[in-house]
Structure formats: C-alpha cells, structure tokens
Amino acid sequence: MNTNLTTLRAWLLMLPLLLIMLAVIGWPFVDTLRLSFTDARLVGTGGDFVGLENYRRLFSSDAFWRAFRVTTAFAVISVLIEMVLGVLVALLLFQDFRGRNVLRALLILPWALPTVVNALLWRLIYNPEYGALNALLVQVGLLDSYRSWLGDPNSALAALIVADAWKNFPLVALISLAALHAVPQAIRAAAIVDGANAFARFRYVILPYLAGPLMVAMVLRTIEAFKVFDIIWVMTRGGPANSTRTLSILVYQEAFSFQRAGSGASLALIITLAVTVLAVAYVILIRRAAGEKF
Amino acid sequence: MEHRSLAFSVFLYTSGLLLAVLILAPFAWLFIMSISSTTDLISKPLHWWPAQADWSRYRLLTDLTPNTHGAALMSALKNSILVAAIATVAALAVSVPTGWALSRAPAVNWSLGVVIGTYMLPPVALAVPLYMGLAGLGLLNTKFGLAVVYLTILAPFTAWLLKSGFDPIPKDIELAAAIDGARLDQTLRILILPLAAPVIGTAALFAYLLAWDEFFYALLFTSDHRAKTVTVAIADLAGGRIADYGLIATAGVIAALPPVLFGLVMQRTLISGLTTGSVKG
Numbered sequence: 318m319n320t321n322l323t324t325l326r327a328w329l330l331m332l333p334l335l336l337i338m339l340a341v342i343g344w345p346f347v348d349t350l351r352l353s354f355t356d357a358r359l360v361g362t363g364g365d366f367v368g369l370e371n372y373r374r375l376f377s378s379d380a381f382w383r384a385f386r387v388t389t390a391f392a393v394i395s396v397l398i399e400m401v402l403g404v405l406v407a408l409l410l411f412q413d414f415r416g417r418n419v420l421r422a423l424l425i426l427p428w429a430l431p432t433v434v435n436a437l438l439w440r441l442i443y444n445p446e447y448g449a450l451n452a453l454l455v456q457v458g459l460l461d462s463y464r465s466w467l468g469d470p471n472s473a474l475a476a477l478i479v480a481d482a483w484k485n486f487p488l489v490a491l492i493s494l495a496a497l498h499a500v501p502q503a504i505r506a507a508a509i510v511d512g513a514n515a516f517a518r519f520r521y522v523i524l525p526y527l528a529g530p531l532m533v534a535m536v537l538r539t540i541e542a543f544k545v546f547d548i549i550w551v552m553t554r555g556g557p558a559n560s561t562r563t564l565s566i567l568v569y570q571e572a573f574s575f576q577r578a579g580s581g582a583s584l585a586l587i588i589t590l591a592v593t594v595l596a597v598a599y600v601i602l603i604r605r606a607a608g609e610k611f
Numbered sequence: 612m613e614h615r616s617l618a619f620s621v622f623l624y625t626s627g628l629l630l631a632v633l634i635l636a637p638f639a640w641l642f643i644m645s646i647s648s649t650t651d652l653i654s655k656p657l658h659w660w661p662a663q664a665d666w667s668r669y670r671l672l673t674d675l676t677p678n679t680h681g682a683a684l685m686s687a688l689k690n691s692i693l694v695a696a697i698a699t700v701a702a703l704a705v706s707v708p709t710g711w712a713l714s715r716a717p718a719v720n721w722s723l724g725v726v727i728g729t730y731m732l733p734p735v736a737l738a739v740p741l742y743m744g745l746a747g748l749g750l751l752n753t754k755f756g757l758a759v760v761y762l763t764i765l766a767p768f769t770a771w772l773l774k775s776g777f778d779p780i781p782k783d784i785e786l787a788a789a790i791d792g793a794r795l796d797q798t799l800r801i802l803i804l805p806l807a808a809p810v811i812g813t814a815a816l817f818a819y820l821l822a823w824d825e826f827f828y829a830l831l832f833t834s835d836h837r838a839k840t841v842t843v844a845i846a847d848l849a850g851g852r853i854a855d856y857g858l859i860a861t862a863g864v865i866a867a868l869p870p871v872l873f874g875l876v877m878q879r880t881l882i883s884g885l886t887t888g889s890v891k892g
Contacts, residue, residue: 327713327718330709331712331722333704334708334709337705341737344740345737345740359742409627414620417627422875422878423631425878427634428874428881431824431841431842431866433845438641441640452655495882543733544733544734550826573738588733
C-alpha cells in the first residue's frame with residue numbers, strides 16, 4: 318500500500334485554491350501584461366495596441382529613474398539598518414540577564430502594530446510645529462529650532478527609513494534569536510574551553526548558524542521594501558518634490574490618479590521583474606541552505 | 612561557564628534599558644497624545660505629561676452619531692473585522708486541503724514554488740485589472756469584493772504555512788486509517804484536522820493580521836462607509852485637515868489595539884510561526 322497521496326487526488330484537493338488563484342492572480346497578471354502594450358485608460362475605452370511604446374517612454378523618463386533610485390535607496394538602507402540592529406538585539410537578548418524575557422515579549426509590539434498606524438505615529442512625531450522629535454532635540458540642545466523633517470527633500474527619505482526600520486527590526490531580531498538557539502550548546506562550550514575570544518566565537522561558531530536564516534530574512538525584507546507603498550503614502554505621498562516617490566507610488570499616480578492604465582501596467586511589470594530577480598535569489602539561497610544541512 | 616565581569620553586566624542592563632525605551636517610547640507617546648489636552652500638545656516647550664488626563668476623544672471616536680469622525684471610524688472598524696474574517700475563512704477553506712496535498716504528494720510539490728512565487732507579486736501588478744474586474748461585476752466598494760481580493764495575499768501564504776505545519780504529522784496514522792477502511796475525507800476530518808488544529812489556528816491568526824494590516828487594495832477598491840477599512844480611515848485622518856493631533860493619535864490607538872493585544876496574548880504562537888520558516892528552511 319502506498320502511503321503517498323495519489324497525484325490525481327492531490328490535484329483535486331488543490332483545485333479550489335488553484336481556480337481562485339487563477340481568477341484573482343493569474344488572470345489579472347496576464348491582463349496587466351496585455352495592458353502594458355496598450356494606451357488603455359482606467360475608465361472607458363479599451364485602448365489601442367502601441368507595442369513597446371510604454372516601455373520606451375518609461376526608460377527614457379527621469380521620473381522612472383528617480384523613483385527607481387529612491388526605491389533602491391529605501392530598500393537597501395532600511396534593510397541594512399534592520400539587519401544590523403536586529404542581530405545586535407538578538408545577541409543582547411541571547412545573554413542571560415534579568416528582564417530579557419520581558420524584552421523578548423516587547424519585540425512583538427512594533428511587528429504587530431499596523432503599518433498605517435506606524436506611519437501615522439511617526440508623522441505625529443516628526444510634526445514640524447508640535448512634533449515630539451523637534452521638542453526633544455531642542456530641549457536637550459541638539460537642535461536650534463524646529464525643523465520640517467518630512468517637508469524637507471533632504472531629510473524626508475531618511476525620516477521614512479527610520480520609521481520603517483523601527484517597525485521591522487524586531488522581526489529580524491526574533492529570527493536571529495531563534496537561529497542563535499539552534500547553535501548546539503556543546504560547540505559553544507568547546508570554543509570557550511579552547512580559549513576563543515568573543516569575536517572569534519561570533520565569527521566561527523555563531524555566524525555559520527546565523528547566516529542562512531539571516532539571508533532568508535534579508536531577501537524577504539528586501540522584496541517587501543522594494544514593493545513599499547503604505548508607509549510612504551500615509552507619511553509623505555511621495556513628496557516633497559518627489560523625493561520619496563517610490564516605484565509603487567509612481568504606479569499608483571500613473572494608473573489611478575492620471576488614469577493611464579496602460580503605462581501604469583508597464584511600470585508595474587518592471588517592478589515585478591525586479592522583485593522576481595530578488596525572489597529567484599531567495600529560492601537559490603534556500604536550496605543552498607537546505608543542501609548544507611542535509 | 613564564563614565569568615561575567617561587572618562592566619559587562621552594566622553594559623547588558625544599560626543596553627536592555629535602551630532597547631526597552633526604543634520600543635516603548637513611540638507607543639507611550641501615541642497614548643499620551645491621545646489623553647493630553649490640545650493646549651498641552653501645542654505648547655512650547657512641549658508638555659511631555661498631560662496636566663490632566665483627558666479621555667474625551669475616546670468618547671468622541673466611539674460616538675455613533677452619523678457624519679462624525681466617530682461614526683466613520685467605528686464603521687471602518689466593523690468593515691475591517693468583517694473583511695478580514697471573510698477573507699481568512701475563505702483562505703483557510705481552500706488552503707487546508709492544498710497544504711495537506713502539498714505535504715503528502717511529492718509529485719505536486721513543485722507547485723509550492725508557484726504558490727510562494729505569487730505571494731511575492733507586487734499588488735501593483737494586479738491592481739488595474741482587479742479594479743476593472745471589480746467595477747465590471749459591481750463589486751467595487753463592497754466588503755465581499757475586497758475580501759475576494761485579499762485572497763490573493765492570504766491564500767498562498769496560508770497554503771505555504773499549512774504545508775510546513777502538516778509535514779511533521781506522521782503519515783503512519785493515515786496509513787493505519789486507510790487499512791482500517793477509512794475514506795480520504797474521513798481521514799482528513801477525523802484524524803488530521805484535530806492534530807493540525809494548532810497549525811490551522813496559527814495560519815488563521817497570521818491571515819487575520821495580514822488582512823487587518825492591508826492598505827493598498829483597500830485604498831483603491833473602497834470609497835465610503837460601506838466598505839472602507841480601518842487602515843484607509845486612519846490614512847484619511849492622518850492626511851486630513853484635523854487640527855487636533857490628539858484626535859489622530861486616539862484613532863491610531865483604537866486601530867492598533869486589536870492586533871497589538873492579539874500579538875501580546877498570542878506571542879508564543881506568532882514568534883514560532885515567524886521564525887520556523889527561515890530557521891528550519
């Protein structure tokens with residue numbers, strides 16, 4: 318008798334999900350592909366076939382390249398901060414001291430906070446006239462007068478990155494902490510007996526166990542950051558002077574504000590392509606990590 | 612074990628304290644704003660602690676009189692609860708059998724890659740056709756329409772989570788049941804579902820939180836009290852012309868309360884769910 322489910326039965330069990338995904342993911346995606354070759358409007362006419370015109374115009378537009386740079390900067394810097402802070406916090410909470418379990422519990426709070434509320438919270442903190450950040454910096458003497466953190470093109474993106482990193486570093490910390498607990502006690506004890514110093518123990522004993530999960534967390538976070546929309550929409554709407562306009566914000570404006578569905582679709586597909594490259598890297602990393610273990 | 616120096620202990624406790632402040636200060640400030648008087652909030656230098664706790668904004672925002680901020684926020688909360696519930700139940704209904712099939716039939720395992728792949732698709736790549744489709748079906752600005760769209764996010768995610776949850780349940784049980792003459796649906800219902808109940812619970816929790824947090828589709832596909840979710844209501848408030856920052860903060864507290872309380876109560880479940888995928892591979 319075969320313990321495995323027959324392939325036919327497996328497909329039948331999966332059928333409802335596959336049909337739904339075909340309807341709400343497969344069809345819209347194919348239709349986006351079709352739209353990207355047309356000059357369709359959001360409402361009204363279906364639009365005419367224009368070939369690669371949308372893509373040609375995009376690649377020669379400054380708005381696209383600027384949004385691409387903003388998106389990349391946002392993704393790379395915020396993920397980097399989350400990684401470094403996350404690992405440091407995990408190393409701290411791996412130590413045995415009183416109160417660490419409370420701290421571990423606190424880590425879930427920023428993660429559970431809805432992204433939109435996080436955006437609203439930081440918008441209030443950054444407020445140019447009455448915000449807590451201005452008040453704090455001026456009261457301790459680090460700043461002469463109140464500043465418009467989100468209203469200044471030179472600081473808006475940095476301010477957004479801080480808000481995003483604050484919400485997301487706990488996830489990296491939790492993943493790293495779980496990975497630290499996977500390091501066999503005997504190996505750590507052996508390294509101490511052998512006289513390895515703290516740095517050597519981190520580099521040769523801990524890091525090999527941390528690397529795999531961290532890679533996974535990094536790629537997943539990078540994909541999320543590359544798609545970013547909500548925190549930016551609520552905090553700056555892409556402004557001031559488009560200094561925080563990421564690719565997703567640009568698609569929204571193109572397809573929904575200006576109702577140019579065709580050109581919005583072509584831009585959306587370029588984001589998809591970039592995310593796919595990241596996702597393929599993810600799969601390769603997972604395979605490699607699995608291969609090392611078994 | 613290593614001997615710990617006094618300096619290291621001081622370093623540990625100082626860092627721990629800093630971390631606690633880093634995490635809690637923004638939360639505390641949001642709450643303090645919500646109960647501070649407007650005078651306190653716009654004073655310079657800023658009053659970090661209200662002269663007198665003012666709870667009136669909570670009353671204002673839970674007031675159901677039509678065309679008030681309260682009515683708008685409360686109907687948005689109700690919509691969020693319903694949309695997330697419909698989407699979660701629908702996602703589980705289709706992903707429980709899928710997760711089990713993926714776990715038990717190696718021949719279909721490659722499709723897991725496809726399922727995860729769709730989870731990575733940016734919503735903007737589906738938004739325009741979904742908008743046109745919903746408009747064509749008359750489902751724009753309806754809770755049902757939004758819940759169907761949320762399946763694009765929830766179903767792949769729960770299928771993947773459930774597959775890894777079903778994997779550790781021994782196949783021998785199913786074999787024994789088959790030998791005893793149980794049908795496939797009996798095996799699933801009587802044997803597997805009870806064993807998998809914790810996993811399914813975890814998946815439901817994650818799905819619900821994901822749906823609660825969603826903003827992009829809700830912004831596009833809803834327009835008034837009939838379907839607007841709490842995330843859109845919050846964004847409206849934050850971007851609107853409200854002079855009282857305390858009121859905005861209060862709305863933030865109200866919208867954050869359900870998921871944050873969930874998070875605290877269910878933290879063990881959530882943390883193990885968040886970390887198993889990446890650590891165990």
